Amino acid sequence: MKDRIRIALAGNPNVGKSTIFNALTGSNQHIANWPGVTVEKKSGTTRLGKTEIEIVDLPGTYSLTAYSIDEVVARDYIIEEKPDVVIHVIDATNFERNLYLTTQLMELGVPLVIALNMSDEAEKNGTLINRTLIKKYFEIPAVRTVGSKGEGLDELLRAALTEAETSPHHEHAIGYGDEIERHIAAIVAVLEKDPNLASRYPPRWLAIRLLEGDDNAQDKIQKSTITAAADAILASIDTEKTEAAMADRRYEVIAALLPQVCTTCVKEMNASDIIDRVVTDRWLGIPIFLALMWAAFELTFAVATPFMSAIDAVMGSCASYVAGSGMEPAWLASLLGDGIIGGLGSVLIFIPNIFILLFILSLLEDSGYLARAAFVMDRLMYAIGLPGKSFIPMLIGFGCNVPAILGTRTIEDKNDRLITILINPFMSCGARLPVYVLLAGAFFPTNAGTVVFVLYVLGIAIAIGSAYLFRKTILPGKPAPFLMEMPPYRFPTAGTAIRHMWDRGEMYIRKAGGIILAGAFIVWVLATFPWGAEYGSAESYAGMIGHLLEPLVAPLGFDWKIAVALLFGFIAKEIVVGSLGVLYGTGEDESSLTGALLADPSLGPVAAFALMAFVLLYMPCVATLAVIRKETGSWKWTGFSVAYGIIVAYLVAFVIVRAGPLILGGI
Amino acid sequence: MASLTKRIVAGIFGILYLTFGVTETLSGLVPGIAEQTAAFMIPADIMGGLVLCVVAAVYLAALYRFGTGAGSGQAYLYVAMALSVIFGTVALLSLVAQGTDLLVFGEEPWSPIALLVPMVWLAILPAAGISVWKSRFPGHMAGE
Amino acid sequence: MDDSEERTGSVTRCEPVTTLDMISPPGSCRVASISAPAMVRKRLLALGFIPGAAIEAVRAAPLGDPVEYRIKGYTISLRKEDARLIAVTPGCA
Numbered sequence: 082m083k084d085r086i087r088i089a090l091a092g093n094p095n096v097g098k099s100t101i102f103n104a105l106t107g108s109n110q111h112i113a114n115w116p117g118v119t120v121e122k123k124s125g126t127t128r129l130g131k132t133e134i135e136i137v138d139l140p141g142t143y144s145l146t147a148y149s150i151d152e153v154v155a156r157d158y159i160i161e162e163k164p165d166v167v168i169h170v171i172d173a174t175n176f177e178r179n180l181y182l183t184t185q186l187m188e189l190g191v192p193l194v195i196a197l198n199m200s201d202e203a204e205k206n207g208t209l210i211n212r213t214l215i216k217k218y219f220e221i222p223a224v225r226t227v228g229s230k231g232e233g234l235d236e237l238l239r240a241a242l243t244e245a246e247t248s249p250h251h252e253h254a255i256g257y258g259d260e261i262e263r264h265i266a267a268i269v270a271v272l273e274k275d276p277n278l279a280s281r282y283p284p285r286w287l288a289i290r291l292l293e294g295d296d297n298a299q300d301k302i303q304k305s306t307i308t309a310a311a312d313a314i315l316a317s318i319d320t321e322k323t324e325a326a327m328a329d330r331r332y333e334v335i336a337a338l339l340p341q342v343c344t345t346c347v348k349e350m351n352a353s354d355i356i357d358r359v360v361t362d363r364w365l366g367i368p369i370f371l372a373l374m375w376a377a378f379e380l381t382f383a384v385a386t387p388f389m390s391a392i393d394a395v396m397g398s399c400a401s402y403v404a405g406s407g408m409e410p411a412w413l414a415s416l417l418g419d420g421i422i423g424g425l426g427s428v429l430i431f432i433p434n435i436f437i438l439l440f441i442l443s444l445l446e447d448s449g450y451l452a453r454a455a456f457v458m459d460r461l462m463y464a465i466g467l468p469g470k471s472f473i474p475m476l477i478g479f480g481c482n483v484p485a486i487l488g489t490r491t492i493e494d495k496n497d498r499l500i501t502i503l504i505n506p507f508m509s510c511g512a513r514l515p516v517y518v519l520l521a522g523a524f525f526p527t528n529a530g531t532v533v534f535v536l537y538v539l540g541i542a543i544a545i546g547s548a549y550l551f552r553k554t555i556l557p558g559k560p561a562p563f564l565m566e567m568p569p570y571r572f573p574t575a576g577t578a579i580r581h582m583w584d585r586g587e588m589y590i591r592k593a594g595g596i597i598l599a600g601a602f603i604v605w606v607l608a609t610f611p612w613g614a615e616y617g618s619a620e621s622y623a624g625m626i627g628h629l630l631e632p633l634v635a636p637l638g639f640d641w642k643i644a645v646a647l648l649f650g651f652i653a654k655e656i657v658v659g660s661l662g663v664l665y666g667t668g669e670d671e672s673s674l675t676g677a678l679l680a681d682p683s684l685g686p687v688a689a690f691a692l693m694a695f696v697l698l699y700m701p702c703v704a705t706l707a708v709i710r711k712e713t714g715s716w717k718w719t720g721f722s723v724a725y726g727i728i729v730a731y732l733v734a735f736v737i738v739r740a741g742p743l744i745l746g747g748i
Numbered sequence: 749m750a751s752l753t754k755r756i757v758a759g760i761f762g763i764l765y766l767t768f769g770v771t772e773t774l775s776g777l778v779p780g781i782a783e784q785t786a787a788f789m790i791p792a793d794i795m796g797g798l799v800l801c802v803v804a805a806v807y808l809a810a811l812y813r814f815g816t817g818a819g820s821g822q823a824y825l826y827v828a829m830a831l832s833v834i835f836g837t838v839a840l841l842s843l844v845a846q847g848t849d850l851l852v853f854g855e856e857p858w859s860p861i862a863l864l865v866p867m868v869w870l871a872i873l874p875a876a877g878i879s880v881w882k883s884r885f886p887g888h889m890a891g892e
Numbered sequence: 893m894d895d896s897e898e899r900t901g902s903v904t905r906c907e908p909v910t911t912l913d914m915i916s917p918p919g920s921c922r923v924a925s926i927s928a929p930a931m932v933r934k935r936l937l938a939l940g941f942i943p944g945a946a947i948e949a950v951r952a953a954p955l956g957d958p959v960e961y962r963i964k965g966y967t968i969s970l971r972k973e974d975a976r977l978i979a980v981t982p983g984c985a
Binding site for chain 1: 803841852
């Protein structure tokens with residue numbers, strides 16, 4: 082027995098691969114990104130007897146071509162890192178399609194073990210898979226597993242260990258027929274002339290990939306010494322035709338073996354189909370989807386309330402304890418109380434929302450409804466250049482942009498996801514409402530509701546317009562082709578959902594927490610120093626910056642006080658209200674602040690409306706910015722988001738103050 | 749369940765959900781109505797009311813399909829009952845959270861009576877129905 | 893149902909080739925060929941859209957697009973725009 086082996090988990094999406102991974106590794110997990118890409122890499126360890134086993138969860142893929150970044154990551158890992166064994170997790174209820182990936186894994190020539198997952202469900206449907214015959218025909222051991230109940234996992238590990246010992250490993254292959262086999266043989270002969278290439282990649286596999294016109298395989302050839310010879314052979318071959326013929330041949334082999342290893346593998350009308358009739362109904366499909374979204378929204382924000390109050394209360398009493406402790410020097414007390422504890426509070430306050438939303442998204446995804454939601458909304462979202470899955474994050478954005486942006490993880494295509502992230506800050510989140518309530522209440526006492534509604538619509542319009550603009554300019558193209566499997570409905574398990582919630586939530590705390598803290602600290606410094614100035618007043622650095630910015634915002638009808646308030650709004654947009662209170666010297670009392678605002682000659686209804694629009698659009702708050710940075714993995718896009726927001730806000734506010742008097746004059 | 753029972757269930761729940769849905773929505777829109785409906789534990793909630801109307805529509809679609817023989821009536825009834833349970837649970841959780849917040853951090857009094865909104869109590873029977881029915885789903889539906 | 897449902901059991905008696913987006917649900921057909929760009933074609937082949945494979949159009953989304961298809965015992969949805977790239981022979985279930 083080896084002391085230490087490495088196992089890779091491969092398989093189609095929705096086959097319960099992550100459930101098996103979680104069951105095998107328990108809490109010994111490590112999540113990171115694959116080098117150079119934003120695809121998540123999960124690895125973990127477990128033991129069997131004396132052997133330490135490292136398990137790597139590969140991205141879910143349908144094949145190992147270079148169709149998507151997930152496929153490239155999965156196959157590069159298998160080829161380059163050479164795990165001791167690959168466990169192919171198969172959905173036993175969908176045996177035929179899953180076997181296609183098996184044929185491709187076989188061609189890679191790695192030791193392979195099949196996990197026939199969800200076997201209980203398959204057996205309930207009357208599907209019986211003969212594992213002895215799989216071993217006989219494919220020469221691959223197959224193990225019956227039920228990941229959700231932890232059945233068969235020990236046996237799976239034992240089979241993997243045995244397979245890792247059985248080396249050297251025999252060549253598995255599918256015969257592609259005389260003509261294609263001749264091409265393969267010719268290319269293999271050429272490939273073997275470059276020892277460097279032949280030792281790194283299985284020659285037959287590389288030859289097959291080349292015949293299929295695989296770009297990634299082409300790149301490997303271009304760097305070798307036999308480029309010209311290989312190209313000469315390939316030039317005479319119609320790769321498109323060969324590719325179809327080879328896929329056809331693989332399915333033919335599967336079709337020939339299927340009746341022998343599996344009985345009643347053809348699925349009948351099932352529960353999923355019955356439910357789908359209703360939830361994708363022509364008239365009821367969209368209303369049901371929207372009603373379920375209301376439920377998600379209600380849970381995310383209503384259920385979080387007591388937790389947020391608790392966090393608020395704890396942080397508040399910590400801050401007042403520090404402030405009342407008479408700590409010397411006084412600036413240190415202020416740093417601890419206002420700077421650090423306040424900043425920590427702004428990290429923690431989002432945790433209830435984020436965790437609940439991530440839990441719900443996980444339930445929606447695991448139950449299979451997310452695929453239906455995307456199916457139902459796709460046509461509508463496609464019209465503005467986004468896939469159906471973008472709808473949910475946009476909707477959640479009305480509550481809070483932070484969990485909404487974390488929720489974009491369900492969107493596979495990189496550009497689709499980036500656009501969805503970039504337009505999300507324009508969805509008017511709950512923190513902006515206090516600003517609207519104050520200003521609309523003061524300047525539009527009779528039409529406050531209408532004004533607030535117009536602001537929400539303005540946000541949506543800007544989001545849609547921006548999505549359209551990004552598609553036409555910086556991120557050209559169309560939403561990724563919609564080839565989406567509709568997985569059968571399954572009862573989601575709380576364990577998996579909690580796991581997902583914790584994984585992502587923890588990443589938020591680790592990655593975004595630091596940025597939010599840093600942002601809060603900078604604002605504290607600006608508002609507190611020079612020491613002695615009242616917090617956030619004209620004499621503080623923030624006040625000085627406000628005066629510096631005044632000429633810039635003057636065309637919008639804003640004075641230095643507004644500029645300072647907007648600066649503080651960077652921490653959280655609702656702080657704009659409190660800052661205005663400090664700057665107008667009215668404190669917390671809103672009615673006297675309303676009076677002070679109305680008495681300010683520089684503010685009128687038009688300027689107030691421009692200010693509300695500016696607050697809506699101007700830049701994501703620090704927490705949103707932190708998750709944009711985390712999810713895009715790029716400071717460039719984070720910076721773009723800030724710059725774009727400010728420019729749009731400035732333009733819109735400018736148009737409002739110029740055109741506003743004509744329109745709002747009558748109110 | 750006999751077909752007649754199912755029709756009656758679909759009809760009664762369809763009408764109940766529709767009635768409360770419309771009332772909640774109107775209470776949210778017209779402040780004058782809200783004062784009167786509050787006595788019957790009907791919240792003035794536009795969105796919640798519309799959600800009740802959606803559930804009503806699924807029950808009534810089931811009734812319609814039973815009636816015209818368009819088929820899938822049972823599927824609609826099953827999904828409608830599942831939606832009842834989902835929204836009932838969500839409403840219950842959010843009211844409990846609201847109550848906790850008021851009791852622990854707020855100054856206003858709160859009593860568990862506040863949990864008895866239509867969205868919650870309308871879900872009780874469907875929840876019982878679905879747990880009985882679940883063991884036989886979808887086997888007996890495939891024949892439809 | 894239209895007349896194409898009257899099958900003779902022979903594949904050669906199928907209707908002339910059209911594209912998958914023209915098969916309105918419920919309806920069935922067989923794949924003839926795929927004319928999609930390389931990346932999409934590879935994915936479609938892996939998913940079982942190989943010449944001769946039987947496809948059943950199950951239902952359309954509420955707004956008419958995308959459409960859900962059953963192939964090789966599982967279901968997948970495609971936008972009409974992408975389904976247009978798949979040539980099929982209708983009535984060949």
